[in-house]
Amino acid sequence: MASIKQAFQKVLDSTALATTKFIRRPPIDPKTPIQGQPRQPSSNAYKLHQEKEGRRLQKALNSLTHGQNIFVYHNLRTKQVVYSLTRYLEKANVLKQCVYLGKKTVPAEVRKDMWVPYYSLHFNEAQVGLNVYNLLRQFALLRQLSPPKEMITVTKEYLDSKRPRDPRDQKEWDDHNMGRLGHIMKQKERAKVLMDQKATSIADVAFVLQKQSDDILKGLPGYTKSGYKTLKARKRRRAALKAATELASERAEQISSLEEQLQAEIRTDVSKPEEQQVKILWQDLYDAQYAKEWPEFIHHGQLRWTRNHIIGQEAVEGADVITDGTFEEAK
Secondary structure (H helix, E strand, C coil), rough: HHHHHHHHHHHCCCHHHCCCHHHCCCCCCCEEECCCCCCCCHHHHHHHHHHHHHHHHHHHHHHHHHHHHHHEECCCCCCCCEEECEEEEEHHHHHCCCCCCCCCCCCCCCCCEEEEEEEECCCCCHHHHHHHHHHHHHHHHHHHHCCCCCCCCCHHHHHHHCCCHHHHHHHHHHHHHHHHHEEEHHHHHHHHHHHCCHHHHHHHHHHHHHHHHHHHHHHHCCCHHHHHHHHHHHHHHHHHHHHHHHHHHHHHHHHHHHHHHHHHEEEEECCCCCCCCEEEECHHHHHHHHHCCCCCCCCEEEEECCHHHHCCCCCCCCCEEECCCCCCECC
């Protein structure tokens, strides 16, 4: 009975609920007027209205934990890493984070079976999570656009990894390549090295969390009104706060209506860490060794193993969603 209750709570996790088919294609009363009159469920107008309602519900659910979770995916072939604030990965989000490093470095078509969960970060304060997310994106972009020289320089270890195993081919290979020692890599070699972000991503996470340690342990500093001294600035701020309040009220009504329809409470604290802590859930705990050291307030856990990228996953409607990672903590 306890396992059934636990599984039921997982379904009602707001981040997981936003990826379900019930939210992507919510049931709509056929008597509801669409474009001036009731429509048949098989009509294009009904399907378009259903898709729009699903997007509204997804945005409302995502707003509950916006910034408190960062979900990280990696590419099985190129080892590229992308960051997402939602449990599901969208095509536009992938392409924005794929930097053009040469021919065939930005995919023409994003494959669903290539992007799998890597790790996830969970925070108590949403603003801290957003700050960490922005810094991780900036560091990844900076490293690809302006890489350190030692990262793209040909070293003896790099040449040893490329040397053929057949002794008959090694002499000819050494004559052509040993002279490159200390030179900059070729364009294709640079692209392959810079696209491999698995180790650098984890090193960035450890550095950024250490940088944000004061905000995590002591809380965010209070905001002052020093930047809104002029009359126009105060008017803009009041208008922005009013719009944000109205949007929050509208989304709260959507969540309340959804809870009544599901006859259950939607939870937002399933993966929430303890106070003054940050939780990291790993697909493979061995990957944590890529960082030299971790702050003491980090709590390491493990994600539940899945095989969605091997045996396929449930079809996701729409071309904008690439994959739907599980990101469930192993119990």
